[in-house]
Amino acid sequence: MMPSVMTESSDKETEAFVEVDPTCRYGRYPELLGTGAVKKVYRAFDQEEGIEVAWNQVKLRSFSNDPSMIDRLYSEVRLLRSLKNNNIIALYDVWLDKLHGTLNFITEVCTSGNLREYRKKHRQVSLKALKKWSKQILKGLHYLHSNDPCVIHRDLNCSNLFVNGNVGQVKIGDLGLAATVRKNHSAHSVLGTPEFMAPELYEEHYTELVDIYSFGMCLLELVTLEIPYSECDNVAKIYKKVSSGIKPQALGKVKDPEVKAFIENCLAESKVRPSAADLLRHPFFREIDDDENEDDNNDH
Template sequence: MNGTIVLDSDDSEFVEVDPSGGYGRYNEILGKGSSKIVYRAFDEYEGIEVAWNQVKLYDFLQSPEDLERLYCEIHLLKTLKHTNIMKFYTSWVDTSNRNINFVTEMFTSGTLRQFRMRHKRINVRAIKHWCRQILHGLLYLHSHNPPVIHRDLKCDNIFINGNQGEVKIGDLGLAAILRKSHADRCVGTPEFMAPEVYEEEYNELVDIYAFGMCVLEMVTFEYPYSECTHPAQIYKKVMSGKKPDALYKVKDPEVRVFIEKCLATVSDRLSAWELLNDPFLQIDDY
């Protein structure tokens, strides 16, 4: 069944329910990006709060076949089950309002970027703990045949429950939608895109490069390549092998070497498994 049931009610009541009738959306916005709006929602059967993600479908999906392929790809995300991957409950295309909706688990502390900006005094031990969790999630994705590639990993779509320090990779559904909608060009966030992505011949190691940029952001509070004012400048630096200025602000030599391993050329870049076994990420005894 396509479509969403719209209801007339105040903020304390549902304004929409999904086609199955199991999930209800409130008016409260949890977050908003260039491509989607996230609302607070509720799972009536489990009695838990969830996130209702709504992405506008523009003119890129004209035929029923296109919609069906997109729906199938996003529906497959429900099969991904891992501690460090955001739970994906359901999705549907609302053809009348031209949007696609997907319901995911909700996180108490928002994105890792937001959390890090709120808590600036953090020991490197905590950074390592986050890194291990992200890499476990990537290892799970990359172990599929063929590998599941996120293609747009960044601190803005890694989520955290701050009371437990639990970190999960999210927005896989959004990455799939954007990939279908911009089939004629590479999709991602320029600051986190490996050189080979621009050449459109790449493998799962693009996620490792992006992970390295996430670590850089975690330790410097700076978006990579923040010295650039335009994507074309970032492209020029990336393709000429120039690293972000922020890298040279990393004071801890062990942290910097670890980041550089992630940002290495694809032939020298380590896999998620290799990085998990890197000396830098081994659990300290103290």
């Protein structure tokens, strides 16, 4: 049992935990931070470190008929534990609650939520700031892609990029669909968010470059404040356009030629699409390279 410093206070001043982990280190509050396809994320507190954290909870009985989904959730957690990078959400602890049929894992929490909502909230953002965000996403991808085995996110979009707005830090989260692939091999399953999926993902034969395509779509959304292919009212229409090489209408709304060319570079056919390492060296980032602080250079 973890010792804690007790103070007298009224119930109005304190918020009670609704659940604690088996070690009594982490306490969960009722406040919901977000809801994903398979999990709920709550605000929580690490009593040992004195920091707020995110308590991710998956009700396993929802997937009792789908063992592969449970395997995938476990693999996300195993994967997250091995990843240590400034631009990847950190995992602190994980446990299975057999009594309540839940898988619980504690991750770091980003103060400003996801990048999609953050960008909607702050509509006046300079191109320089967008470049700073983009470079951090690419640094996270470069870390994943240069891992051995290579980690492909496969579901990169603005709702699973997270922000610490007070310091302008962006982190990649939600690695639940990630695949690990040995060098010089390719992955073979169709998963992801249709608007952000590279054409080769549908063909079930792809490499880590699918994440670069998704990154290009993320940047397009950040620039235009429009989700790509919002002109399509169903997944079939999106698939038809993507597989025919028809770019989203939002691309035509990008006025800056340098930005448009950079996005098009990311959306190029897989055989000519640049890697994260290539893009990090791109002249697009020249103006922010000079004033980057040392923390941003910690890739590994």
